[in-house]
Amino acid sequence: MYIKDKGHTVINSVREKRTYLKMTQDGLAEKVQATRQTIIAIEKGNYVPSVLLALRIASILECKVEELFRYEKI
Amino acid sequence: MYIKDKGHTVINSVREKRTYLKMTQDGLAEKVQATRQTIIAIEKGNYVPSVLLALRIASILECKVEELFRYEKI
DNA sequence: TCCTAATGTTAAGTTAACATAACATTAGGT
């Protein structure tokens, strides 16, 4: 992140939701109009997506953005 | 946006929620740990924030991310 | 065991999302 806020991170449950829906990374990527690498990176926590992508993912994974991405203290 | 998807945009109601709560751009910026310019840019639709910022803004403006940022067709 | 689907890794490039800063404009109160 650009904003340096030590002591906080964004944890997501994309992988959990995705596998629960028996969806593949590739399938999800296609549905949210992103690449597989992007999904992998997000699942691995390599980066946090934009709200645009987050809204799409949440939509496809049938849940709210806040239950998919949690802003937590370390 | 990086993702080219003609026919769609992200519309937000940050300004409405903010003014409703009688909060200033500067005040909001400070609370979400961003700059005033960032708030202005978001309100003007110049760019969509990251989920991190979106989560913070939604939290401060006391609403859900999806009611603050709507993915709409043009 | 072999084949394939799914997942992971790395690199290199582009654009968007931030920041800082300095200055201009508007709106409202006295």
Add this chain to the structure above:
DNA sequence: ACCTAATGTTATGTTAACTTAACATTAGGA
């Protein structure tokens, strides 16, 4: 009209969020 707070504008720079692409690894079924 004046002052100040709030808002808007423009420019420049850095980093994160993406992309494409090529290859490596893992897991599971026939």
